Amino acid sequence: MTIRSAGPETVQDAFPARAKIPEPAHILRDDAEAIAIAHALAEDFAKGAAERDRERRLPFAELDRFSQSGLWGMTVPRAYGGAAVSYVTVAKVFAILAAADASIAQIAQNHVSLVDILRFDPVEARKSRYYQAALEGVRFGNALSEKSGKTIFDMKTRLIRKGDRFIVTGQKFYCTGALFAHIVPVLAIDEAGKGHMVMVPRDAPGLSVIDDWNGVGQRTTASGTVILADVDVTESQIVPSHLAFDQVSVHGAVAQIIQAAIDAGIARRAFEETVTFVRQSARPWVDSGQDRASDDVYSIQAIADLQIRLHAAEAVLERGGEVIDAGLLEETAETVAEASIAIAEAKVLTTEISLLAGEKLFELGGSRSVLSTYNFDRLWRDARTHTLHDPVRWKFHAIGNYYLNGIKPPRHSWL
Known part of the structure; x- marks a missing residue:
């Protein structure tokens, strides 16, 4: 088409x-x-x-x-x-x-x-x-992913020509932002098998946004269902998003750096809450011989480890941004691969520190840190939920294959 x-x-x-x-x-x-x-x-x-x-x-x-x-x-x-x-x-x-x-x-x-x-x-x-x-200030939402396909690339939502206009039909999930959006970009596949971003107004006839997100974390993202029942659109609303991947581009790294940055932010909050709570509210363990929890030698060591890992993650994340910025000046197969690998490295570190910091908050804070008054568990829940966007185990595969065998990573929004 x-x-x-x-x-x-x-x-x-x-x-x-x-x-x-x-x-x-x-x-x-x-x-x-x-x-x-x-x-x-x-x-x-x-x-x-x-x-x-x-x-x-x-x-x-x-x-x-x-x-x-x-x-x-x-x-x-x-x-x-x-x-x-x-x-x-x-x-x-x-x-x-x-x-x-x-x-x-x-x-x-x-x-x-x-x-x-x-x-x-x-x-x-x-x-x-x-x-x-x-x-x-128009907010673009998201109706990209589906949960019914065999893989993330198995899309059922279709864009079909009807004379001078087009019809979009399908069902989406993980639609973060759609409930709050002015425009809901819908990833739909045309008759030639190409993906397009269809920019559908939030109040378009046939578009339904269902607030059915019940994840353990990221609870207020409203990342639920979008249903498209023969939504009528014009060609002025159809952005050929497949072009971002039909050619070499750093778009995959652009999408990924935002993911990694969010995890780094969660880690930073968890670390800061841990330091504050240990200083102000935690009690020293009876065998430590200390009057303050902040003087516990094992807590001191744990805080040092967290800070080092957090600084490392933030530094590698910043480097990833620099590699993307350099790649945008000249997008070649090599610069695009460098950007994807740089962000994959950041994603590994931000995932690890966000989960570890959320866990250590309870370990070092002690039993009182689990009181619902503080709701500290949201930090680990948010990290665990958001880091599931794409598996870190496959980041290791891409990184190792690149440095060991010179194999460039695939081009998509998950690398």
Whole structure:
């Protein structure tokens, strides 16, 4: 199936009144401003994070502040009015926000990844309009994955031509952000077997978003079901996302660095909570001979180990951002492979430290740290849930095969 060029007037038609925000979002100037805004939002979001998780209270108001801050448009290219911040900065922003509330950070995860997909769209009018939407504060959700197929690549959702229009039909799951979105990007397969991102307005007839997410962690992401019952769309809404993978590109690494950054943020929060709790609330073990838990020699050693691992993960994550930024200057088979491997290394370390830090919080905090008053278990639950996005055991395979046998990793959103 060939998707024809779209005129600017039909691109506008893809945005119904409800998808228009009350006023345009802030436009970022540079990387420093993005990081400063992330810190300010994080201070606010952290205050209610435990209660939102405990009550499963969805963060609608918080997301409005988040998307109006300009951070959802931080990677829009300068040629389209954006700040085009580096991926070192993208990783820092997501880590800062995830340390405050990992669910809120994850809700923006696919939006920022999808903004990168737009650069492969050959239709200038469509690309420009969606870049502008991101700058204005329009939130792109996510209806990408399905849970019924044999593998993640076994997609049943279809894009079918009906004269001059198209019909999308199928069912999605793990749809983080769809419930909060203005536009729900739907990954659908055309009659030629190619994947397209169909930008469906949240209130489009035939689109249903079901809040049936009941995961043990990331409880307020609303990562549930999206059903598409013969949703009618125009070519102005169809972004040929397969182009990001039909050619060599760092898009897979872009998608992955956000994942790793969220895990690094969870680890940072768990580590800081551990240090505070051991200093202020934990009791020394009777055989330690100490008056304070913070003077326990085994606790001191454990904190040192956690800090070293966390610093290592954060350093490798930052290096991964630098490799992506370098790869974007010249995307070749080698630079793309280097970016994927660099982020795979970061993903291994951020996964390990996020899980370990969540566990050590209880071990070093002692029995009182498990009281529901603190809700510390959300940190381990969030880490365990989010790190399941793609298996770290296959990161080791990709890394080892690359360095030992010179085999480049596959090109997809999971590497």
